[in-house]
Amino acid sequence: MRDIILQKLKEIEQEHEVKILYAVESGSRGWGFESKDSDYDVRFIYIHKPEWYMSIKEKRDVIELPINNLLDINGWDLRKTLVLFKKSNPTLLEWLSSPIIYGERTSLVNELKELLKDYFSSKSCIYHYLHMAEGNYREYLKGEEIRVKKYFYVLRPIMACMWTEKYGTQPPMLFEDLMNHLHLDKELVNEIEKLLVIKRSGNEIDKQKKINIINYFLEDKICYYKEYVKTLNIQVSDDIDALDNLFRSTLHEVWGL
Incomplete structure (x- = not known):
């Protein structure tokens, strides 16, 4: 290829x-x-x-x-x-x-x-990834069955927000680099790692029953960053x-x- x-x-x-x-x-x-x-x-x-x-x-x-x-x-x-x-x-x-x-x-x-x-702006970065996460969550993660790929289309931008808040730099591209540097709850990480295995071994249209611990995590972070980003005053x-x-x-x- x-x-x-x-x-x-x-x-x-x-x-x-x-x-x-x-x-x-x-x-x-x-x-x-x-x-x-x-x-x-x-x-x-x-x-x-x-x-x-x-x-x-x-x-x-x-x-x-x-x-x-x-x-x-x-x-x-x-x-x-x-x-x-x-x-x-x-x-x-x-x-x-x-x-x-x-x-x-x-x-x-x-x-x-x-x-x-x-030139890097934490505020621009977090706004971008928050908008992406919020839109994809609203569009794809509300049902009882969810396409596996859509979980990652919300997880990655939320983790990018977390990285930017924690380190003040552009988040790394690779999802696992993000996840491994954020010190997430062990049970949450275990569920995400199971989902990664399913994603990599399956097809784009594969579905999965809603995973409550992931949904709760995402809902909480979306609410948090909607308020957090308003407090940023970044000069570039x-x-x-x-x-x-x-x-x-x-x-x-x-x-x-």
């Missing part, structure tokens, strides 16, 4: 006349709880030739391939990426910490990781010079300006 993904990325470069700077796995495979039939969610950052940016015309800054049952590929232009980085966009920050990397050129990602301490850098310089230096490095 990796060879197919790399070929698709090469075709994107040729068709759109761009260079892909960084390509990773997102979604359940990046989070470490894929099922046997999980698809591949490939995300990438790309850069156009310099003349593409020298226009007042608004242009599309996203490349998306049609989604099929196995593969979902899309990416963001570098300028869009840097604007979102300045806003501490959690989706982008997850890409930067993915454990599955399909390709990387230039020093872009390493430099962004160095800059993250100045408003400086764009470092990101402008990174944009220019990457253009130079890739296209030999």
Whole structure:
């Protein structure tokens, strides 16, 4: 499958006349709880030739391939990426910490990781993951039978909130890294670990009877973080010079300006 993904990325470069700077796995495979039939969610950052940016015309800054049952590929232009980085966009920050990397050129990602301490916002991070957890809980975890994958679509964002509160940094991508550093109740962890085994050995549509200890935990944390996030007053850098310089230096490095 990796060879197919790399070929698709090469075709994107040729068709759109761009260079892909960084390509990773997102979604359940990046989070470490894929099922046997999980698809591949490939995300990438790309850069156009310099003349593409020298226009007042608004242009599309996203490349998306049609989604099929196995593969979902899309990416963001570098300028869009840097604007979102300045806003501490959690989706982008997850890409930067993915454990599955399909390709990387230039020093872009390493430099962004160095800059993250100045731009990371705990408030933005917790709002993002709380919104995700609350919406998925309301939509998928209210019945007596629940799709196993949906439990993780609430558990992971809630644990991301807990990580951000505890450590003040971007949460790790891998679910088990999150869980193992949060000192959760042993009985709760046991139930989650059983669920992980079911998720990894089963299919995307598999269901499970409601697990009360997990539901109670999630309800409690959602209520807590809805109030906690209101108390945060996080100051982050408003400086764009470092990101402008990174944009220019990457253009130079890739296209030999």
